[in-house]
Amino acid sequence: MTAAAMVAEFDDVAAWTAEAVEDLGDEHAIPAACRGSASPAALAWLAEACELSAGDRLLDVGAGSGGPAAWAAKRFGVRPILLEPMPAAGRAASKLFGLPVLTADGQRIPLRTDSVDVAWCLGVLCTVEDKAAVLREIHRVLAPRASLGLLVVVADCPITDPPDGNHFPTQSELIDLLETSGFDVVEQIERPAAVPLSWTRRAQEVTALISARYRTHPAYTLASRQDTRLAALFDHGHLSLQLLHALSL
Numbered sequence: 225m226t227a228a229a230m231v232a233e234f235d236d237v238a239a240w241t242a243e244a245v246e247d248l249g250d251e252h253a254i255p256a257a258c259r260g261s262a263s264p265a266a267l268a269w270l271a272e273a274c275e276l277s278a279g280d281r282l283l284d285v286g287a288g289s290g291g292p293a294a295w296a297a298k299r300f301g302v303r304p305i306l307l308e309p310m311p312a313a314g315r316a317a318s319k320l321f322g323l324p325v326l327t328a329d330g331q332r333i334p335l336r337t338d339s340v341d342v343a344w345c346l347g348v349l350c351t352v353e354d355k356a357a358v359l360r361e362i363h364r365v366l367a368p369r370a371s372l373g374l375l376v377v378v379a380d381c382p383i384t385d386p387p388d389g390n391h392f393p394t395q396s397e398l399i400d401l402l403e404t405s406g407f408d409v410v411e412q413i414e415r416p417a418a419v420p421l422s423w424t425r426r427a428q429e430v431t432a433l434i435s436a437r438y439r440t441h442p443a444y445t446l447a448s449r450q451d452t453r454l455a456a457l458f459d460h461g462h463l464s465l466q467l468l469h470a471l472s473l
C-alpha cells in the first residue's frame with residue numbers, strides 16, 4: 225500500500241488528528257481516532273459478538289490511530305495490541321492512548337501462532353489487495369475458536385474507479401475469502417446508522433481544526449479527494465458498511 229493518497233489519508237491525517245486532540249482535549253481522542261467509520265453502536269455490536277472480557281489480548285489489525293482498540297480497553301478492559309503499517313498513525317495511537325503498537329503489515333504479523341484471544345480488523349480489508357494473505361495471518365495468530373470482528377466496506381458490484389488504493393470486495397467475495405482463510409462466519413449485520421451527537425460533535429471539531437490548519441497542504445487535498453470519492457460511492461448505494469463476527473476454525 226504505497227499510493228500517495230493513502231499515505232495522506234492514513235498517515236498525515238493521523239498525525240494531524242493527534243495534534244488537534246492535544247489542543248481540544250482528551251475526550252475528543254476516541255471519536256476522532258475511529259477512522260474506519262466505526263461508531264459506538266458498531267463497536268458495541270462487535271464487542272458483544274466477540275464476547276470481549278477483561279484481560280483478553282485483542283489484536284487490532286490496521287488499527288490506524290487506535291480509536292476502536294482504545295474504546296474496547298476503556299469499556300471492556302481488554303489488553304489491546306495495535307498493528308499498523310503507517311508509522312505516523314502508530315505514533316498517533318501511542319501518543320493518544322499509550323497503547324502498544326507493532327509497525328508492521330497485516331500480511332506478516334510479528335506475533336506467535338495461537339497467541340491472541342481475539343482480533344479486530346476494521347475498515348482495512350478494502351485497502352488491501354491481497355486480502356487472503358492478511359486473513360490467513362490473522363487466523364495463524366488467533367487461538368483456535370477465537371473471535372474475529374470485522375468492519376468491511378462491501379461493494380454491490382465490481383467498482384471500476386474506486387478511491388486510490390481501494391479494492392472493495394463484493395459480499396460473495398468476502399464470505400469466500402473468510403471461509404477459505406479458515407473462518408466460520410457466525411453473523412453479519414449492516415453497520416447501525418445512528419451515531420450520538422456527542423460523538424459526531426467531537427469528531428467534527430477535530431476535523432474542523434485540521435481543516436483550518438492544513439486545508440492548503442497537498443496531503444489534505446489528496447485525503448479530501450479520497451473522502452469525496454468514497455462518499456459519492458456510498459451516496460449512489462454502491463457501497464455499504466458491514467459488521468461481521470467470525471470464528472477461527
Ligand SMILES: C[S@@+](CC[C@H](N)C(=O)[O-])C[C@H]1O[C@@H](n2cnc3c(N)ncnc32)[C@H](O)[C@@H]1O
Nearest residue numbers: 234258259260286287288329330346347348351
Ligand atoms: C480506514 S483505516 C481504519 C483504521 C482503524 N481500523 C479504524 O477503524 O479507525 C484503514 C487502516 O488500514 C491500514 N492498512 C492498510 N493496509 C494494511 C495492511 N496491509 N496491513 C495492516 N493494515 C493496513 C491503514 O494504514 C489504515 O490505518
